[in-house]
Amino acid sequence: MQNYRTKIISNQEISPGYFRMKILAPGFGEKAHPGQFVMFRVQRSLPPLLRRPFGIFRTGFLPADCDGLPPKEFVEIVYKVVGSGTSIMADLHDGDRVELLGPLGNGFDCTSRQGEKILVGGGIGLVPLYMLAGELIANGCTVRLLMGGRTRDDIFAVTEFERLGVETFISTDDGSLGEEGLVTQVLERKLQKYPDAEVFSCGPLPMLGAVHSICAASQVPLQVSLEESMACGVGACLGCVVKGAGHTDENPSYLCTCTVGPVFKSQYLDWSALGQSDNSCGGCV
Amino acid sequence: MQNYRTKIISNQEISPGYFRMKILAPGFGEKAHPGQFVMFRVQRSLPPLLRRPFGIFRTGFLPADCDGLPPKEFVEIVYKVVGSGTSIMADLHDGDRVELLGPLGNGFDCTSRQGEKILVGGGIGLVPLYMLAGELIANGCTVRLLMGGRTRDDIFAVTEFERLGVETFISTDDGSLGEEGLVTQVLERKLQKYPDAEVFSCGPLPMLGAVHSICAASQVPLQVSLEESMACGVGACLGCVVKGAGHTDENPSYLCTCTVGPVFKSQYLDWSALGQSDNSCGGCV
Amino acid sequence: MSEQNKANIKRPNLGVEIAGIKLRNPVMPASGTFGYGEEYAPFLDMEKIGAIVTKGLSLKPKAGNPTPRIAETVSGMLNAIGLQNVGIDAFIKHKMPYLRTVNTPVIANFFGNTLEEYGEVARRLNDIPEIAAAELNISCPNVKQGGIVFGTDPQAASEVVTLVRKNLQKPLIVKLTPNVTDITVVARAVEEAGADAISCINTLTGMSVDVHTRKPRIANTTGGLSGPAIRPVAVRMVHQVVQAVSVPVIGIGGIARPMDALEFLIVGATAVQVGTANFVDPTAMLTIIDGIEEFCIDEGIDDIHQLIGSLKL
């Protein structure tokens, strides 16, 4: 991990409110694992004060320059405009200077190399699943991706996932794209069909909670990627903790989302606390 | 005066570090007098917190639209990049939304309609003299403008002043444009030639102090435009005061630069206090 | 919400009562940031805001401090105006005529250099029928007690409030300083001494240095910090004071947007004052009032009292 003082290559709206940003980052790709994230500094001046965490969508190289210079390496993030920081980000342009800390955190464990893998992504939670899908497929796994969103606007990168060789299943709350209904209903059906699958999920907390219940009931292994408010991203501030399984007031277990996570094996988390803590993160500065 | 929520028409660098900004402002021109100023809100978000005061360079109308719409009225300011606020301003573009409070303050008294008028401007202090020159010439006066700067970069709008019918005399500290030396030396010479002249001046405080001494010695009337740190610009915060002539600790006289000024008849000011107060305004936020 | 929906909806009641005076809504300027009202008349309809609060008044005119008196800081500003004001006589003669023309309650902020002066100004305020209430600023140094600020010592605060209460025949709001270890102690002291309402916070004492001249950026060396930077401290203190007293509390400190005002109302302030934000945007109070109304409509609140003190702990 490293602090990149770098610049934006491109920043485009890909669906209403969703943006893809490519950022120049030499040497980033070889260090990055699926499920890791970056701390992005929106601009040099205030506000916002703190960096914003974003999952790594993918890394890659731009085509080589015609003047024979080596191809440029980039990291790509996908973000949804939700508040002050992401609003400013939406106004950034190619060439604008930004800072990026990463790759950070513990990503998905892809060591189990065989069998069915089911990925469940809700809205912006699709982001870390792209690199994951790529790695799983490279490992020889069969990957099915259940994409959920409130409306069609929340579904993106379908073609790119399919190009990797992923079978995609789309569901939206309003039926504006794919099946009408919750992505978790699709998951239940798939698990009946593939009872030995391993599940990986990222998305809003209520969705993750439901995915956890379903997987626990089916005794299927699950890894989830969580979001918590973060100040440092490197384990120094202790602001981003979640309660681990078996946490009690007398025998507390707090795990840093930024270093132990953001990806956790679901059995190591205290799901009752996650449900109730109302840690919606966001909010007006 | 009024709070304009408006937008920028153009924002151009006219000399290294000096910018001219035209801002849409319907109805502004008929209310504005030479020497008045505006409080400019750099952007809706922080920083900077406070508005910045700028003299009115001129007001006018853009040529009428081809589609038959009435011509657009604008106010134009000229600013020098010196700190955080003006740096952000330099990055603004046509169409960017800004807010403008004005016209504010008491401008120059041009009621003495005859005779020789000598205008002395140092660097960015040239700004309020343009509208003043226009009005004096319209009143039938002869106007001579002594323009001073450290280098040629600090001299701007020469042609525009000349187009008004003003005779201009340039001097720079380094001789890179016009005569080498201080503008106050030129003033002394001119006052020998035109002992009945009235003097109007705007520029850095040391220059104004020298102009005051020269005019006082020659018993020539002088009006000066001052700069003070301002929070409100409308007489509410009492942050921008200067000491009036005869100020004592027992019998204090504090005058608001934003409402009594920014233009003062020089005999009403306590020049000893102005010299020593070290109120350099600026500074790092 | 669409314009049409808005028109169909009953407008929520924003009226509140502070120390016996009825306000059409809970938003008013903070003393010292709104002159004597007239300065802002060109920019906003004075009959839209809840009340007008004057610059702090003293018995005699006060010249204030040498300059520089203000300096910008990160998301805030320092000021050491030194309570410059025209004095109570000139206020009556030159400033009241305008204020009389406005159909909005006027709150006179005032202070004294000595205990006696506090009492005397209070008496003089009785003679102005159009003054709806007085706001007592106890953030001034108590010259007799070696310059210790009245408002930082519960004993001194109690004394000055008791005296003013005796002399004043109008509702009394007491304004607290945040520069104390425990604001609830002072709040309880002034409540017991007869305050009808409490407003807080005044400015936090701060300082800033020009590194090139190595001089303070305020001639007075230190100044009062105000603006968005101090809001979290203000919200905390208002929350504490609301818990500690039973008189209504007016929340002040860094309010610039509707949701800033809502934070104070939710922790239990009955009304709010907007200070530094007036300088940044002279129409800030109107935007805040509209925003509070819109929030109430969105949340299905038909009376602002359902919002006040609705903090969930």
Place this chain on the structure above:
Amino acid sequence: MSEQNKANIKRPNLGVEIAGIKLRNPVMPASGTFGYGEEYAPFLDMEKIGAIVTKGLSLKPKAGNPTPRIAETVSGMLNAIGLQNVGIDAFIKHKMPYLRTVNTPVIANFFGNTLEEYGEVARRLNDIPEIAAAELNISCPNVKQGGIVFGTDPQAASEVVTLVRKNLQKPLIVKLTPNVTDITVVARAVEEAGADAISCINTLTGMSVDVHTRKPRIANTTGGLSGPAIRPVAVRMVHQVVQAVSVPVIGIGGIARPMDALEFLIVGATAVQVGTANFVDPTAMLTIIDGIEEFCIDEGIDDIHQLIGSLKL
């Protein structure tokens, strides 16, 4: 200044001494914002900064508060981590091995829940030869005295410092809270009780509310405000403390840029700590050190002591 000129110029001496320990320059992290050092090792050369200051240590491991623990505010942040830490034993076992490899003085920040615990941690620190000094955080509630914070009461502060001083065989820095009426009273009390240096300020207590959920944005209701927003308050308090005591003072609060650090040095701080800014930019301390050096060169200063306390009043 051109690169060539720079090369020709003698580099100024930035070395300072705090409580008997020599620092290569006056810039170090603030406790709790730099983990145990190792967390930031990938981002900056630990042998370039003046010292390393650890997260606050207690006798037993401490779990800290429920979440959310942090929230951004205007130019600042609130935190209520609740002093989560591994405890002194795990610190020695798991964190010291890394710190031993670094040729930079390590300052252990510590606290206790009771007077006895403070003393016990101090004793345990004696056994770690590589700890250069201890920084005593007295911003914790004194459970025995009904939860009043040690650092807000000069008497309690004096007691805890006296006890720690007796138990500790290393230089003792005492870190003060800004949430007091008069910080100089506490500063003098801890100096008399044996502090070798004073660091200030810790965070200002603040609060922020999510207007939609109507809950505090920090689970603990209130949290500590840090970051650029508090700098003017910090500069003022450091200025006051420097005047009040004769031991060296370490300035803390909102330092993010070289000129922020310079403000503190000019009012008389012998060294500075950088807190929240580390989160924003992990290399902030290096930029600050370089900026201080460049400022000295530009101003013709060849020893930083010419800058320290050079405020012109």
